[in-house]
Amino acid sequence: MTRTVSIAQARQGDSHTIKEVGIPSLVLMERAALGATGRLLNGDFDLTNVLVFAGTGNNGGDGLAIARMLHVRDIKVTVMLTGSEDRTSTETAQQLKSLHYYQIPVIPASTNLAGYTTIVDAIFGVGLDRPVGGKFADWVNAINASSAKVFSVDVPSGLNADTGEPQGATVKATATSTFAYAKNGFVTAQGKQYTGELFVEDIGVYLDDHYEG
Numbered sequence: 001m002t003r004t005v006s007i008a009q010a011r012q013g014d015s016h017t018i019k020e021v022g023i024p025s026l027v028l029m030e031r032a033a034l035g036a037t038g039r040l041l042n043g044d045f046d047l048t049n050v051l052v053f054a055g056t057g058n059n060g061g062d063g064l065a066i067a068r069m070l071h072v073r074d075i076k077v078t079v080m081l082t083g084s085e086d087r088t089s090t091e092t093a094q095q096l097k098s099l100h101y102y103q104i105p106v107i108p109a110s111t112n113l114a115g116y117t118t119i120v121d122a123i124f125g126v127g128l129d130r131p132v133g134g135k136f137a138d139w140v141n142a143i144n145a146s147s148a149k150v151f152s153v154d155v156p157s158g159l160n161a162d163t164g165e166p167q168g169a170t171v172k173a174t175a176t177s178t179f180a181y182a183k184n185g186f187v188t189a190q191g192k193q194y195t196g197e198l199f200v201e202d203i204g205v206y207l208d209d210h211y212e213g
């Protein structure tokens with residue numbers, strides 16, 4: 001059976017790998033994005049006109065890296081960002097720099113999603129800490145109402161990854177690429193309705209890798 005972990009364990013695994021093993025955060029992000037991009041390229045997604053809907057935290061950073069990886073394969077990709085560019089996490093700011101190098105369009109988040117064939121949901125991952133409301137709920141509802149297929153990054157935005165319960169408006173994905181381990185909330189009957197098909201990407205984070213010298 002697939003091993004599942006809590007949000008706290010997922011965060012501890014990332015932090016241990018970065019701080020103690022010494023793999024930089026951006027390397028983990030690159031691996032995460034490579035894994036997810038592979039699923040998009042090899043899955044049943046129409047990649048004619050892709051939208052990456054990105055938050056300002058590291059889940060958004062994963063989404064931006066996916067946008068770059070699609071762009072270099074000549075796939076048309078647009079990024080919508082939920083906040084201002086100068087209020088992003090350190091890693092996400094670095095991803096934005098790379099997007100600007102490639103002149104990938106970055107526009108403010110909106111509910112006008114007409115014309116996109118696939119939407120990559122990179123708004124919230126395991127950092128979700130309150131119910132999704134206000135303009136975020138409007139965006140999530142627009143994503144769910146769109147005719148595009150939806151691919152979630154790490155966690156369908158709005159889903160409580162511990163319990164599998166929606167926290168306010170929650171993205172319903174066709175497929176989700178989650179990183180390192182599946183989360184406890186993904187194997188409940190309710191959680192499965194939000195993740196869609198679930199892929200687990202090996203990003204080089206391993207719990208229980210403490211070796212006695």
Ligand SMILES: NC(=O)C1=CN([C@@H]2O[C@H](COP(=O)(O)OP(=O)(O)OC[C@H]3O[C@@H](n4cnc5c(N)ncnc54)[C@H](O)[C@@H]3O)[C@@H](O)[C@H]2O)[C@@H](O)CC1
Nearest residue numbers: 014025028029057058059124125126127128129130131154
């Ligand atoms: N270096 C790492 O630690 C790695 C992190 N990764 C990615 O990073 C994610 C976690 O990143 P973060 O910790 O930055 O968290 P997230 O990117 O999940 O979200 C955090 C941001 O969302 C805001 N927020 C939370 N709930 C909200 C709500 N209901 N309404 C409005 N804003 C809300 C928080 O204030 C914070 O600004 C993972 O899910 C994964 O996708 C991966 O890149 C793998 C490595």
Ligand SMILES: [K+]
Nearest residue numbers: 121124153155
């Ligand atoms: K997400």
